[in-house]
Amino acid sequence: MEEHKKRIIKAIRYIDNHLDADLSLENIAEVAMYSPFHFHRIFKLITGETLQNYIIRKKIEKSAFYLAVKKEMEIKEIYLDLGFSNHSVFSKTFKKYYGIAPSVFRNSAPETFHRILQIESKNGQPDAVFSQYICHVENLLNWTKMNLxxxxxxxxxxxxxxxxxxxxxxxxxxxxxxxxxxxxxxxxxxxxxxxxxxxxxxxxxxxxxxxxxxxxxxxxxxxxxxxxxxxxxxxxxxxxxxxxxxxxxxxxxxxxxxxxxxxxxxxxxxxxxxxxxxxxxxxxxxxxxxxxxxxxxxxx
Missing domain, CATH: 3.20.80.10 (Regulatory factor, effector binding domain)
Structure with missing residues (x-):
């Protein structure tokens, strides 16, 4: 299992450093030195998710991070940088993960540093809700002055x-x-x-x-x-x-x-x-x- 982990780590590092590149199963399997069939099975066994789900999740999480902390980047620049073909595909995929449009996320999340939490609604569908990240910004800044x-x-x-x-x-x-x-x-x-x-x-x-x-x-x-x-x-x-x-x-x-x-x-x-x-x-x-x-x- 240690050898498998070592190879999967190599693949994960490659994926995370090449989110805008061709991340086909064949290419990544070659990096990890597996056949595509064996790589797909071992990747899911070790990470708990399929290769495709991992790649899409990493792209969307990276886009959310850029939306939160890199305000100077246009949304188009963000999604093209991460390999999405157009705004419609990006927005639809982003909404699937976070329940809101990228522009709404940018306007709501970073200013007050709210965290998105996934909760189950009454009908069993996940609702993306914002809960307060840490108290009020003013109190947080006062804490910072005293401790950092x-x-x-x-x-x-x-x-x-x-x-x-x-x-x-x-x-x-x-x-x-x-x-x-x-x-x-x-x-x-x-x-x-x-x-x-x-x-x-x-x-x-x-x-x-x-x-x-x-x-x-x-x-x-x-x-x-x-x-x-x-x-x-x-x-x-x-x-x-x-x-x-x-x-x-x-x-x-x-x-x-x-x-x-x-x-x-x-x-x-x-x-x-x-x-x-x-x-x-x-x-x-x-x-x-x-x-x-x-x-x-x-x-x-």
């Missing part, structure tokens, strides 16, 4: 060893796999080792059991290729909004929402790169379960 130091920084390139986690509940097991690998390589424990979580999906648009997070360790040198479930990942050098603070795990959601609000308030735009967290301490070693974290958003 926010700066715009240039960060250097970071070479990482990474293990993919599909679903929030699998993050800790992924870190366990990473640490066991690092111990064998004599890379852990060592002084000032940094663990980093890279978010390849947004919780605003992706269900917690589907969100993809890479559990990573900062390395001195680039990892050569893939070693079992551990693969190389690079965070490119660039400009970032960095929110630093000593917080509990329960505060993470507020921290991220605060940073995106701060980004919009200060008229920054997010780059096509992934946000991440850098951990400077371990919450398990703190009496109140707190940890020192940098929350980082890539910006232009």
């Amino acid at each position: 130091k926010i700066e715009v920084k240039e960060l250097p390139e970071m070479n990482l060893a990474a293990v993919m986690s599909l679903g929030i509940d699998n993050v800790e097991p992924s870190y366990n796999v990473l640490i066991e690998w690092a111990k064998k390589k004599q890379l852990f424990p060592r002084e000032n080792v940094k663990m980093i979580s890279v978010y390849h999906d947004s919780f605003k648009v992706t269900p917690p059991d589907k969100v993809r997070i890479h559990a990573c360790m900062l390395l001195d040198e680039k990892l050569d290729g893939q070693d079992g479930l551990v693969f190389s990942e690079t965070i490119d050098a660039g400009k970032f909004i960095v929110g630093s603070g000593e917080v509990t795990l329960q505060d993470f959601e507020q921290c991220w929402v605060s940073l995106f609000l701060w980004m919009n308030e200060h008229h920054y735009s997010m780059r096509k790169a992934f946000p991440f967290e850098i951990y400077h301490s371990n919450f398990k070693e703190h009496p109140e379960g707190k940890m020192i974290v940098d929350f980082c958003i890539p910006i232009h």
